[in-house]
Amino acid sequence: MGLILTGICFLSCQSEKEYYIFTSFREPADKGLYLAYSEDGYHWESLGGPFLPPKAGKSKIMRDPSVVRGPEGTYHMVWTTDWKGGNGFGYASTNDFIDWSEQKFIPAMSHEPEVVNVWAPEIFYDDEEDRYIIIWASTIPFRYEKGEEEERNNHRMYYTTTKDFEEFTPTKLFLEPGFSVIDAVIVKRKKDDYVLVLKDNTRPNRNIQVAFGNSPLGPWEDYSAPFSDFLTEGPTVLKEGEKWLIYFDSYGAKTYQAVSTVDFKTFTGIDDQISLPEGHKHGTISTVSKEVLENLKANAKTK
Template sequence: MKHTIKHIFLLMAAAVMLASCKTGRSVYVSTSFHEPADSGLRFIYSKDGYHWNDLNHIFLKPEAGKAKIMRDPSITRGKDGIFRLVWTTGWKGDQGIGYASSPDLIHWSAQQHIDVMSYEPTTVNAWAPEIFYDDEQDRFIIVWASCIPGRFPKGQEDADNNHRLYYTITKDFKTFSPTKLFLDPGFSVIDAEIVKRGKGDYVLVMKDNTRPNRNILVAFANNPIGPYHDYTSRFTEKFSEGPSAIKVGNNWLIYYDSYDLKRYGAISTPDFKTFTNISDSVSVPKGHKHGTLFKITPKELNQLLKATPK
């Protein structure tokens, strides 16, 4: 009997250790850039999802596009384990986006400038591309904001600042589906990120870019390309942008750039229906500008740390 009890306790201890190992198997990372956005790709990381550290190193210097800048870097990883990165390459007069890939976030492919909007010659820009891996159909969906002057009714925005969302789909980054309208919510919208909660359950986190608002809301769909519906109220302060969401424990954390307050903000939500501002409970390195949140293994973080000059 004593041996049986001892065996049970050993099994219980092993289970606790296994659970601890499982909870420690992911590290949170966010792509990042610093103004004026000409230096390149940065990363910040966190082991708890709330307190962040800056690697303080440029991992990819922008070469795509005429302006040679990198804003709004967005990253995802497909079933092949390769990281795929897209970014904004120009403020105005640029109808394409940047693209590069990496097996380890350290060594990067040659950069491409993907022409996504030249089929509409009056297009002003291609802002904040967000890349989403659709694991149910093994494809990559890229969503960005563009303004085609006069195409949609405008509010108080200038004609060249009235944005809607567009998208293209690719499986191999060699051929791309024709660009299509992704979302017209009836107002100027930018900075949209697709979040998958479960099979057939998607959330779109976005910025209402109208002059009275300029803050964050979400909508819902049963397909990553929509249609999206049931728009929530705006739940951040005005002058908020660049939202990115990730699940930490039982809650989703939505980080965003509160550019008027000159700080990084965070919202906690268990269900994307109730929202709690936890900006005072997080710490984000100074100078960090919005990117995409994702997870890597501790081993991959160690590789990044080793690749970072002391």
């Protein structure tokens, strides 16, 4: 449900011009990966899809595709494979978004027999430790205090790490803020300075806020007031110039929205400055070279 251009060079420090690439899916999520691109981070053009039909997981769906480019230039992607009943997430890698590795299913919650779901895995490259951190939301009934939520809709965030996507560290609790939480995204501003963008998924709220920490694994504190409306989710973040842009899916209003911020304390709505393809659903944003983009344009999918 979001990424980031963190742990690697931003657009401004690339030796050649880079373009933003936005991963996406289309309901009912059974076709696979869709893509859009942008030169300025505000206006997005569709490349269509599907570029990667889903094969991992029982349900054979692809929701919330989250991608990050590693230091070697490979793009690593994870996604939701099952709306209900799954105990893991999908994984594949690519250098150009056209040719992909074999898809894998990572059973990250197989040690929890009562787990209800594994939703919106987000992948983050931790350049300080040279590792990938993958976080996601799961419900384990009767594990945590809850508000108005049903026991099977009371989420907390979990994580695992990997260096090679072959071996993964044991799953641990990533975030227990005292309320149901999903769609968390790690943002690195600088060394020892991280922001977590997250959705408060409690029934009265269902909106987006931020918290702060000195490590990509937290602990997280100083939770903000929400900066988005009721029924919003799936944040993803990019940095354009001095501004951070936070995109999110306003599923209540059936549209996409965004805010800009320079400090993650004051947020300015920029809905009138953005445009996205019809049907775009939440994923994450990375960058690609002109060569990769031109190849994607030549192989644009119209389905």
